[in-house]
Amino acid sequence: MTVRFVANRFGLFLLIVLAALTLNFLLPRMLPGDPVQRIFDSLMGYSGTFTGDSQAIVDRYNEKYGLNLPLWQQFFNYLGDLTRFDLGHSIQHFPAKVTSIIGVALPWTVVLLLLSSLISFTLGTVMGALIPWPGTPKAITGSVPGLMVLAALPPFLLGIVLIFLFIVVWPWFPAGGGITPGLQPGFNFEAIVSMVKHAAMPATALVFASTGFWALAMRGMTVSVLGEDYIMLARAKGIRKSRIFFRYGLRTAMLPQITALAMGLGNLVGGAILVEAIFAYPGVGTLLFQAIGAGDYFMLQGLSVVVIITTGVALLLLDLIYPLIDPRIGAG
């Protein structure tokens, strides 16, 4: 892995994040209407009529937030705020800072997403490779239709079904939340058990819904690897079957899976957002759901910035790991 390669990828990452942030900045401003007016209108909707000069208040806030400045100046203010990790104040939880609220929620989401995607990626890849492999038990080969159903299911719908089965019908798991109320998250036995119990259902929903996707993609790639000459050669040399499967089959067929992981990261994050909202899991997704409900404009903007940057960082890491798996990439 050369310095140039890393620099290139990092440059691309910066460009993509910058473009995404620009989009995040421009989209709300391109739409008709005035954001402050919008918030004001919805507040009036909650608390009845207001007889004073509402336009004066709107103008005042526009000035305060710098929304009356020319667009380019607003943009530089926005970028400047971002470099100072300043995303403004939440409207819903005023006067809490958007960054501090997200800071509390982010670890929950990262852990949930990391664990569930690791499990489903491994499980799905190994299963998908086994399906077309000669000598695989019927139990695994026959799972294709089931996997197809799972791949077709959006994870949050699966989540609803899981709530019904394991919280309503058989109340084995706690209904929503991230930890038993009153317990502090920390590295003691009681807290960890409670957190695992709370995360089990959302994680299951995410794992199930994406295992099918990985398995189906992997199956296709394994089929084409099976036809390669080097597999036949390995067989002819009498190499142990398990070694052929892992080192010759799985390893080569897996490469496109890693690319797919990079491509599907956005969807993964999107799926997790909805799953969290369904389970009221104390992560970024639930925050987003609440912010939408409350019309918390700054919270929404802040959340999208955080999600975009997090996805970008994950992609960058994936890009940097890739040459370690496929030596052909690093050279180029």
Add this chain to the structure above:
Amino acid sequence: MTTVSSSSQPVSGRLVEKTSSAISFMNDNRSFAIGVAMILVVLFIAYIMPFFIEADDARVGAVKARLSPTAEHFMGTDTQGRDVLSVVVLSISQTLKIAVVAGGIGTLAGLLLGLIAGYFRGPLDAVIRFASDVMITIPAIIILVIVSANIREMTVEIMAIIIALVSWMGAMRTIRAQVLTLRERSYIQIAQLNGESGFELLIREVLPNLMPYLVARFVMAVSVAVLATIGLEALGLGPQNSYTLGMMVYWSQLYNAVLRGMWWWWSPPIAMIVWIFLGLYLISTGVDKIANPRLRNRNS
């Protein structure tokens, strides 16, 4: 596994060979047939069933609330006094409308951008590809949320247009890749030597060859759009005054249908969504086999 090879049979007329290969294709392509059948069922429910149900029962307060399924209300009623069956039936056509319009706009935009990127290459290609990379990087739901949260009143039509925003990248990439290989083919180069040029060449010579890919991408875009609309609606950003499957999920969540044990309320939209997804998925794998003949001989 079951490769019916036509070459090993004695040549007994072209017609016989053609029909037998068609049959073997349908046999191979069972997923396509099943998928089409599944979607036909959906279309039946969406467009024929409304004639047999009481559409008025889908309005809030039209019937007695919170009834479990009875002879009168096959699928029960919800907490706001709506007949679940009526709501489901009316919802499907709206969800399909959003998905097909969004998928259609997305595919057309992707086609246009893919043609431009693949044919003209150069800086235009770089810009289009970069835009697509950015759109793929950002979770689609975030873009959708940013846009929808800023719209005052969501309708089914606006929803479709917003979702088209996130469903053009797949078509663009496929079409671009195909144009890149097609433009090197000799018949294109001959056409070029014959004096055809630019977009005329694209439309007359390249486009017809892209049709199978386009169809495959359209089906995929529709299924992406279904996912996107359901997700947006479940977050509460859907058209509040229309019946859609996603809004059903949203209302049932809002009123805690699952925890209240009102399975007849939350399960029909989910079952319907899964059914639609599965049908579209089977069709798209089937169309993929047509677009990509190399896949035909693989194990299925």
